[in-house]
Amino acid sequence: MSEDQGAALGEELARRLSDAVDAGFDEQIEFLQELVRRPSVRGQEHLAQDLMFQAMRQRGYEMDRWRVDPKDIEHHPGFSPVAVDYAHAWNVVGTHRPRNETGRSLILNGHIDVVPTGPVEMWADPPFAATIKGDWMYGRGAGDMKAGVVANMFALDALRRCGLQPAATVHMETVCEEESTGNGALATLVRGYKADAALISEPSGGRMTRATMGVQWFQIKVRGHPVHVAHAGTGSNAIQAAMDLVAPLRAVEDKWNARRHETKHYADRDHPVNMNVGKIAGGDWASSVPSWCTMDCRISIYPGFKPQEMQRDIEDAVRKAASGHPFLSNNPPEVVWNGFFTEGYDLEPGSDVEIVLSRCHERVSGKKPVDYIATAYIDSRVFVLYADMPCMVYGPICEDAHGFDERVNIPSIREATKAIALFIADWCGVEPVGG
Numbered sequence: 001m002s003e004d005q006g007a008a009l010g011e012e013l014a015r016r017l018s019d020a021v022d023a024g025f026d027e028q029i030e031f032l033q034e035l036v037r038r039p040s041v042r043g044q045e046h047l048a049q050d051l052m053f054q055a056m057r058q059r060g061y062e063m064d065r066w067r068v069d070p071k072d073i074e075h076h077p078g079f080s081p082v083a084v085d086y087a088h089a090w091n092v093v094g095t096h097r098p099r100n101e102t103g104r105s106l107i108l109n110g111h112i113d114v115v116p117t118g119p120v121e122m123w124a125d126p127p128f129a130a131t132i133k134g135d136w137m138y139g140r141g142a143g144d145m146k147a148g149v150v151a152n153m154f155a156l157d158a159l160r161r162c163g164l165q166p167a168a169t170v171h172m173e174t175v176c177e178e179e180s181t182g183n184g185a186l187a188t189l190v191r192g193y194k195a196d197a198a199l200i201s202e203p204s205g206g207r208m209t210r211a212t213m214g215v216q217w218f219q220i221k222v223r224g225h226p227v228h229v230a231h232a233g234t235g236s237n238a239i240q241a242a243m244d245l246v247a248p249l250r251a252v253e254d255k256w257n258a259r260r261h262e263t264k265h266y267a268d269r270d271h272p273v274n275m276n277v278g279k280i281a282g283g284d285w286a287s288s289v290p291s292w293c294t295m296d297c298r299i300s301i302y303p304g305f306k307p308q309e310m311q312r313d314i315e316d317a318v319r320k321a322a323s324g325h326p327f328l329s330n331n332p333p334e335v336v337w338n339g340f341f342t343e344g345y346d347l348e349p350g351s352d353v354e355i356v357l358s359r360c361h362e363r364v365s366g367k368k369p370v371d372y373i374a375t376a377y378i379d380s381r382v383f384v385l386y387a388d389m390p391c392m393v394y395g396p397i398c399e400d401a402h403g404f405d406e407r408v409n410i411p412s413i414r415e416a417t418k419a420i421a422l423f424i425a426d427w428c429g430v431e432p433v434g435g
């Protein structure tokens with residue numbers, strides 16, 4: 001086990017940083033509202049990225065902004081297939097360079113993209129209004145994860161407010177595509193951004209993320225000849241045939257859940273592998289037998305397994321189910337891998353960066369952090385699997401991420417920002433601003 005060689009931050013500096021976060025906190029919350037009000041669903045990330053670019057440039061960081069081009073990253077083993085236009089898939093990186101590089105370098109990462117709102121009438125308030133009620137800010141992306149993105153920037157501001165800056169290079173990254181492929185974070189790596197450690201301020205609720213799953217997206221396409229409804233027997237239409245594939249897909253999910261005992265961190269989880277039929281479309285007319293149906297699905301796989309293993313299981317299950325089916329045996333369904341195609345990872349405990357972040361969290365909250373075992377995808381896999389960088393995933397409390405009335409707890413934003421500010425100072429060391 002390695003030991004952190006650096007000395008912990010002095011009491012005095014820790015208190016000054018904490019006060020500095022308090023001093024900037026109203027401004028931080030206003031900025032977060034402004035960012036939430038720029039809806040950055042997939043394909044529309046650019047306006048939110050413009051705001052981040054401007055805010056970082058105003059602060060004097062060295063700026064880099066580029067459109068993710070699948071051609072630049074498709075050779076990489078961490079690449080996920082792309083089925084949409086990347087016209088607005090922008091990444092932004094602001095870099096702080098110290099006068100004297102004496103400390104350990106750092107990447108502060110967060111994703112700018114958010115998932116769709118669903119029917120807006122299901123929300124108590126408009127999803128991009130960033131309404132504050134009591135201790136909570138409501139809005140799509142407020143918690144997942146614009147609060148974290150903003151916390152990274154204001155944590156660095158807190159150092160400046162104390163007349164200090166990191167004594168090491170810090171890359172502040174806001175990336176696209178986290179909710180669909182992970183190609184945004186991957187593109188930063190391929191572009192050359194690396195550091196001694198990374199921190200992603202996803203809403204972990206103050207916990208340390210110990211493991212994440214790999215996620216895969218696939219689309220099942222069923223096609224067949226339409227006939228008039230008067231001549232159709234049961235089970236011979238594309239929509240019903242697609243429905244018949246759900247049970248065999250569930251069987252794959254069951255099989256993988258039964259294997260959870262083979263894993264380090266998922267053995268105690270009830271149902272770590274979730275197969276989700278997320279979107280379904282098909283047919284054209286109430287009185288025509290549907291000739292087509294498309295089902296968009298998501299499944300996940302444990303750390304240590306390749307997405308190709310899941311791909312094989314899914315394709316086998318679909319092929320077997322189709323072979324004995326009255327409609328599908330004549331019209332074999334196609335499986336298209338059109339998004340996430342990622343691996344998970346286990347984070348070894350006891351790294352230097354974890355020791356430093358743990359003590360900063362404890363100092364701010366008075367509690368030792370507990371482990372968080374994620375069943376979803378997190379961009380941290382890019383750094384851990386492909387750059388051999390330790391990556392912490394740590395941030396505020398969010399409820400109903402991806403659901404209605406998504407909200408982030410405001411006191412937890414304050415606490416996470418303080419912990420991140422202390423962490424930056426502790427990990428990178430500090431030097432006076434200017435001079």
Ligand SMILES: [Zn+2]
Nearest residue numbers: 111144145202
């Ligand atoms: Zn997220």
